[in-house]
Amino acid sequence: MFLLLLFLFFFLSPFLETLSLNQEGLFLQQVKLKLDDPNSVLSNWKETDLTPCSWNGIHCNSVTHSVDSVDLSNSNLAGSFPIDLCSLHNLTFLSLLNNSINSSLPLEISTCQNLKQLNLAQNLFEGTIPETISNLDNLILLDLTGNGFSGDIPLSLGRFKKLEAISLTGNSFHTSIPSLFGNISTLKQLNLSYNPFSPSEIPFQLGDLLNLEVLWLAGCNLVGEIPSSLGKLKKLKNLDLSYNNLHGKIPSSLTELSSIVQIELFNNSLSGELPLGMGKLTELRRIDVSMNQLSGNIPPELCELPLGSLNLYQNQFEGPIPASLAKSPNLYELRMFKNRFTGELPSDLGKFSPLSWVDFSENELVGPIPASLCEKGVLEELLLITNGFTGKIPDSLGQCTSLTRLRFRGNKLYGDVPVGIWGLPHLYLLDLMWNSFSGEISKSISGASNLSMLLISGNDFTGSIPEGIGWLDTLLEFSGSDNSLTGSIPKSFVNLIRLGRLDLHSNQLSGELPVGIKSWKQLNELNLADNELSGGIPAEIGSLPVLNYLDLSKNMFSGNIPVELQNLKLNRFNFSNNRLSGDLPPMYAKETYRDSFLENPGLCGDLEGLCPSKEEVKRRGNVWLLKVIFVVACVVFVVGVSWFYVKYRNYRKTKKGIDKAKWTLTSFHKLGFSEYEILDCLDEDNVIGSGASGKVYKAILSNGEAVAVKKLWSAAEKDKNGDIEKGQIKDDGFEAEVETLGKIRHKNIVRLWCCCTTKDCKLLVYEYMPNGSLGDLLHSSKGGLLDWSMRYKIAMDAAEGLSYLHHDCVPAIVHRDVKSNNILLDGDFGARVADFGVATVMDAVGKGPKSMSVIAGSCGYIAPEYAYTLRVNEKSDIYSFGVVILELVTGKRPNDPEFGEQDLVNWVCTTLDKKGADHVIDPKLDSAFKEEINRVLSIGLLCTSPLPINRPSMRRVVKMLQELDAENKAKIVKKDGILSPYYYEDASDHGSVA
Numbered sequence: 001m002f003l004l005l006l007f008l009f010f011f012l013s014p015f016l017e018t019l020s021l022n023q024e025g026l027f028l029q030q031v032k033l034k035l036d037d038p039n040s041v042l043s044n045w046k047e048t049d050l051t052p053c054s055w056n057g058i059h060c061n062s063v064t065h066s067v068d069s070v071d072l073s074n075s076n077l078a079g080s081f082p083i084d085l086c087s088l089h090n091l092t093f094l095s096l097l098n099n100s101i102n103s104s105l106p107l108e109i110s111t112c113q114n115l116k117q118l119n120l121a122q123n124l125f126e127g128t129i130p131e132t133i134s135n136l137d138n139l140i141l142l143d144l145t146g147n148g149f150s151g152d153i154p155l156s157l158g159r160f161k162k163l164e165a166i167s168l169t170g171n172s173f174h175t176s177i178p179s180l181f182g183n184i185s186t187l188k189q190l191n192l193s194y195n196p197f198s199p200s201e202i203p204f205q206l207g208d209l210l211n212l213e214v215l216w217l218a219g220c221n222l223v224g225e226i227p228s229s230l231g232k233l234k235k236l237k238n239l240d241l242s243y244n245n246l247h248g249k250i251p252s253s254l255t256e257l258s259s260i261v262q263i264e265l266f267n268n269s270l271s272g273e274l275p276l277g278m279g280k281l282t283e284l285r286r287i288d289v290s291m292n293q294l295s296g297n298i299p300p301e302l303c304e305l306p307l308g309s310l311n312l313y314q315n316q317f318e319g320p321i322p323a324s325l326a327k328s329p330n331l332y333e334l335r336m337f338k339n340r341f342t343g344e345l346p347s348d349l350g351k352f353s354p355l356s357w358v359d360f361s362e363n364e365l366v367g368p369i370p371a372s373l374c375e376k377g378v379l380e381e382l383l384l385i386t387n388g389f390t391g392k393i394p395d396s397l398g399q400c401t402s403l404t405r406l407r408f409r410g411n412k413l414y415g416d417v418p419v420g421i422w423g424l425p426h427l428y429l430l431d432l433m434w435n436s437f438s439g440e441i442s443k444s445i446s447g448a449s450n451l452s453m454l455l456i457s458g459n460d461f462t463g464s465i466p467e468g469i470g471w472l473d474t475l476l477e478f479s480g481s482d483n484s485l486t487g488s489i490p491k492s493f494v495n496l497i498r499l500g501r502l503d504l505h506s507n508q509l510s511g512e513l514p515v516g517i518k519s520w521k522q523l524n525e526l527n528l529a530d531n532e533l534s535g536g537i538p539a540e541i542g543s544l545p546v547l548n549y550l551d552l553s554k555n556m557f558s559g560n561i562p563v564e565l566q567n568l569k570l571n572r573f574n575f576s577n578n579r580l581s582g583d584l585p586p587m588y589a590k591e592t593y594r595d596s597f598l599e600n601p602g603l604c605g606d607l608e609g610l611c612p613s614k615e616e617v618k619r620r621g622n623v624w625l626l627k628v629i630f631v632v633a634c635v636v637f638v639v640g641v642s643w644f645y646v647k648y649r650n651y652r653k654t655k656k657g658i659d660k661a662k663w664t665l666t667s668f669h670k671l672g673f674s675e676y677e678i679l680d681c682l683d684e685d686n687v688i689g690s691g692a693s694g695k696v697y698k699a700i701l702s703n704g705e706a707v708a709v710k711k712l713w714s715a716a717e718k719d720k721n722g723d724i725e726k727g728q729i730k731d732d733g734f735e736a737e738v739e740t741l742g743k744i745r746h747k748n749i750v751r752l753w754c755c756c757t758t759k760d761c762k763l764l765v766y767e768y769m770p771n772g773s774l775g776d777l778l779h780s781s782k783g784g785l786l787d788w789s790m791r792y793k794i795a796m797d798a799a800e801g802l803s804y805l806h807h808d809c810v811p812a813i814v815h816r817d818v819k820s821n822n823i824l825l826d827g828d829f830g831a832r833v834a835d836f837g838v839a840t841v842m843d844a845v846g847k848g849p850k851s852m853s854v855i856a857g858s859c860g861y862i863a864p865e866y867a868y869t870l871r872v873n874e875k876s877d878i879y880s881f882g883v884v885i886l887e888l889v890t891g892k893r894p895n896d897p898e899f900g901e902q903d904l905v906n907w908v909c910t911t912l913d914k915k916g917a918d919h920v921i922d923p924k925l926d927s928a929f930k931e932e933i934n935r936v937l938s939i940g941l942l943c944t945s946p947l948p949i950n951r952p953s954m955r956r957v958v959k960m961l962q963e964l965d966a967e968n969k970a971k972i973v974k975k976d977g978i979l980s981p982y983y984y985e986d987a988s989d990h991g992s993v994a
């Protein structure tokens with residue numbers, strides 16, 4: 001009987017199954033229930049089906065119809081990890097790549113017994129990796145890239161028996177790199193890049209992974225030397241140790257890596273020469289050792305390899321470029337900028353190689369530009385900035401239609417520019433500045449349909465500007481100053497609706513401004529000074545919404561100054577030396593703007609002495625009388641000058657170098673005082689501070705108000721110090737500061753009332769902050785005055801100020817010198833961010849942030865990556881702000897002698913590890929706030945993460961400070977952004993960007 005039933009069951013079971021969804025389908029329905037599916041990716045997972053085999057993302061074994069693969073990648077699913085998937089007994093492949101799964105990985109993951117591949121990359125997982133994961137005996141691939149996993153890496157991982165590939169890239173592991181990976185002898189790929197590991201050496205045991213093909217340890221906070229054991233990895237194809245702090249020489253054992261294809265060692269502190277014997281690495285196609293301190297010559301044997309890419313930039317290599325390099329059949333990328341290479345380039349460079357990217361900028365190379373560079377027709381970027389190249393541009397480059405960026409700035413090139421160069425169809429940037437090129441801008445330029453930046457200033461170009469430039473509707477900047485261009489500004493220029501900067505000063509342009517310039521809606525800077533332009537100044541100019549720099553001086557413009565100019569918010573303008581007449585627009589009829597209108601004989605306003613009085617104008621016909629007046633004026637002038645000189649000398653004796661005579665005043669607010677009142681207060685007695693860029697005075701005005709006046713070191717004083725170069729940086733600093741601050745209004749940013757300039761002295765007038773700087777107060781004997789609630793509020797205020805600069809200013813502003821001395825305190829100890837001496841506006845036009853040729857910022861506050869890369873972005877400010885937080889918490893200076901070699905950040909980290917938080921926190925603080933202080937400390941540590949990727953945005957910092965009470969500190973350590981924060985792709989936009 002029993003047998004009969006059994007028989008019936010088996011016989012009928014196929015028919016029973018036709019009635020309802022099978023068990024695996026039911027498990028998957030559970031999965032569906034628990035996931036949030038905004039894109040309805042799971043909409044065809046229907047309960048009415050019999051098996052799940054046709055459902056999206058599901059694959060079944062063709063014989064048993066049992067689910068063996070679940071692939072739900074790129075599906076925008078959210079929710080916690082659907083552990084029901086592990087009930088599918090035959091599941092071997094599971095991918096949830098690129099979703100928003102935001103739980104921890106449950107211990108029960110070990111029940112996915114048959115899993116071979118587990119891909120959870122690019123989700124929002126957090127918490128630790130469960131120990132149990134190593135029970136997945138069959139696992140071959142484990143990919144956890146781009147999540148928020150943290151804590152310890154479980155030692156059990158060393159027990160995997162079949163694992164071939166593991167990636168923990170881009171998570172938040174803080175511990176040091178464990179040596180356990182050396183036990184997984186089956187490993188072919190090991191990828192731990194971009195984790196904020198504590199400083200550790202490369203475990204030498206990794207040399208035992210004899211099957212390893214890929215070893216990626218970029219951005220792992222590695223220190224010490226590269227272990228020579230790595231030379232045992234005979235199957236290794238790909239070695240990436242970039243973005244670490246590795247020291248010492250490159251071990252010669254690396255020349256034993258007989259399968260190696262790619263070596264990435266850039267951005268470390270490696271020194272010495274390249275090892276001998278690299279010629280043995282016959283498979284090597286790509287080597288990048290940029291941004292180290294390597295020296296010596298390039299070994300010719302390296303150049304004899306069939307390399308594709310050779311990047312050696314920002315080192316101290318010297319000597320000639322080996323001629324053998326030109327024979328390389330695969331070479332497409334050659335970046336050698338910022339070294340000390342000398343001699344000429346091989347004359348057949350490019351003849352045998354498909355060169356695409358070539359950058360030799362900032363070396364000491366001489367001789368001609370090789371004509372064969374584009375022989376293979378794929379050259380895209382050719383950058384030779386600041387060298388000693390001579391001769392003409394080879395004609396062959398004019399036929400190189402693949403070119404997108406061509407930069408020859410600052411060489412000794414001369415002659416006509418080949419016609420073809422002007423019209424290259426894909427060219428985005430043409431930079432010929434500061435050479436000795438001559439001839440005309442060719443009409444062929446109308447074919448340059450992608451041209452955005454046309455930079456030809458400082459040459460001997462002649463002839464007129466082709467009409468065709470006006471039809472290049474991608475043009476953002478045209479700088480053609482200091483040439484001998486003639487003719488008029490083409491009427492077609494009004495079509496350049498994206499133009500941001502037009503600088504044609506110091507040429508011989510004539511004629512009138514074109515009609516219709518109100519279409520220049522993006523124009524920021526218009527500099528046509530020192531030409532022979534005539535006609536009226538069009539009223540349209542007043543309708544350019546973003547114009548803030550206008551210089552029309554030294555021309556022959558006539559007529560009135562249009563009253564519409566009052567609509568503009570100009571930081572700088574100059575109409576002097578023209579033939580303008582009539583009344584000044586009322587807003588400008590002020591003494592302070594006098595210098596902008598000088599030398600316009602007919603220009604009158606209420607300004608005394610700007611022009612002859614009206615009666616005199618009437619009598620103007622009387623030339624004779626004019627001559628008399630002229631002679632008298634000359635006499636008066638000579639007498640006046642002598643008188644002034646004597647006075648001036650006396651004056652200088654009494655007051656140090658303040659010349660009252662000629663001040664240009666640019667104000668950004670309604671002022672209740674005049675510049676002279678300020679000058680009277682610049683006494684040594686009133687000095688309240690002195691910094692790198694100048695002295696700061698306190699000035700009490702007649703109305704009782706106080707202002708702070710920063711006097712930048714004058715040119716004369718600079719010369720005295722023999723410090724000309726630094727002085728120039730400071731000059732730039734002034735302009736940067738004024739331009740930046742003039743635009744900003746925020747409660748946590750120090751207000752700039754106005755600035756006054758003369759030729760050799762510059763003053764910035766700020767609101768006065770009675771409690772001085774945070775740095776001074778905190779690190780003086782009065783440091784105890786600042787209790788915890790005040791310190792917390794200061795952190796909050798400063799964070800809001802910086803957040804405003806980063807997120808609410810368009811384009812974003814990077815401060816670049818955040819430090820406690822630049823955070824000022826008002827009467828109520830409210831904090832405001834000050835001193836934009838080195839602030840730069842992020843380059844909205846260019847692709848990435850600008851990098852600077854000088855290190856800005858202050859010792860102890862500079863983000864680690866900044867010191868190596870000289871690249872600036874918001875993340876460097878966030879690092880510096882983190883240091884300020886650590887100062888507030890510890891009460892210590894960023895470079896306290898007590899730390900020895902370390903800085904504050906290192907000291908805090910090591911002390912925390914060894915002795916605990918109590919030894920870090922300022923003993924002057926009330927221990928009742930310990931919990932809160934600890935949380936602020938952790939925000940400070942987060943901001944000072946060695947990897948920019950792990951630093952939160954300023955907006956996030958503000959939020960975290962606000963939400964201090966939020967219980968789970970671990971949640972703070974959530975990633976904040978994309979995986980690759982580095983701007984390495986655009987590394988060639990280095991310091992040379994003007």
Ligand SMILES: *[C@@H]1O[C@H](CO)[C@@H](O)[C@H](O)[C@H]1NC(C)=O
Pocket residue numbers: 074075076077098
């Ligand atoms: C991630 O998935 C989304 C859809 O959810 C898709 O639009 C996006 O392109 C995917 N990203 C990558 C890198 O594949």
Ligand SMILES: *[C@@H]1O[C@H](CO)[C@@H](O)[C@H](O)[C@H]1NC(C)=O
Pocket residue numbers: 061064066089090
């Ligand atoms: C699938 O799993 C079941 C147990 O649930 C087992 O009996 C069956 O043999 C498996 N099929 C395959 C193809 O592995």
